[in-house]
Amino acid sequence: MTRRFLFVLGSSRTESNTEMLARRAAEQLPADVEQQWITLAEHPLPEFVDLRHDSDHVRPTEGSLGLLFDATLAATDIVIASPLYWYSVSAPVKRYLDYWSGWLRIPGVEFKATLAGRTLWGVTALAHEESEVADPLVGTLNNSAAYMGMRFGGVLLGNGSKPGDVLNDTEALARAKTFFAREAPLARFPYETD
Numbered sequence: 001m002t003r004r005f006l007f008v009l010g011s012s013r014t015e016s017n018t019e020m021l022a023r024r025a026a027e028q029l030p031a032d033v034e035q036q037w038i039t040l041a042e043h044p045l046p047e048f049v050d051l052r053h054d055s056d057h058v059r060p061t062e063g064s065l066g067l068l069f070d071a072t073l074a075a076t077d078i079v080i081a082s083p084l085y086w087y088s089v090s091a092p093v094k095r096y097l098d099y100w101s102g103w104l105r106i107p108g109v110e111f112k113a114t115l116a117g118r119t120l121w122g123v124t125a126l127a128h129e130e131s132e133v134a135d136p137l138v139g140t141l142n143n144s145a146a147y148m149g150m151r152f153g154g155v156l157l158g159n160g161s162k163p164g165d166v167l168n169d170t171e172a173l174a175r176a177k178t179f180f181a182r183e184a185p186l187a188r189f190p191y192e193t194d
């Protein structure tokens, strides 16, 4: 199967350090790997309503929801490119992930089975110098991948506050060069041991 990377961009500004870092990493992908980039700020999702136990879910076909739904199902690799906001993913990214809970219940779609074995990746920019403050974001993505039976490639971290700062983080740029070449093992919850 040809690999197809979906980049979900979750910054709330146009000059995004996270996007710059993600693009540096994506530059290294082989030419035959398809890339789709979706900026959530340009495709805002409606407020998520939890209808899991109330009604049948309907496959979204139109607008931003339809676009993201189709792109998510078509991707072999999903890259969550979110700035670090309050130590976790940004609100637009969180909302996108909330929708997964509804998509799990759409009859005939087999959302979980389709994503199982595919790979989740993360890219984030943060202002804090000590990268371990991003552990909640890393945990969110790792555990979400584990829940979905996905592989997890880890999170590429870059430092910066104002737009463009991340381009001065030479260590992050060096990590970006090989980030998508790394092994992505099946994600495990922290309590799971081999």
Ligand SMILES: Cc1cc2nc3c(=O)[nH]c(=O)nc-3n(C[C@H](O)[C@H](O)[C@H](O)COP(=O)(O)O)c2cc1C
Residues within 6 Å of the ligand: 011, 012, 013, 015, 016, 017, 018, 019, 082, 083, 084, 085, 086, 087, 088, 125, 126, 127, 128, 129, 133, 159, 160, 161, 162, 163
């Ligand atoms: C709402 C908000 C929350 C933030 N929370 C954090 C945080 O918890 N830790 C941190 O190190 N930086 C935090 N920052 C700083 C951003 O992570 C930093 O400016 C980053 O470069 C933004 O990435 P972007 O350019 O891709 O949007 C926050 C910024 C905003 C606007």
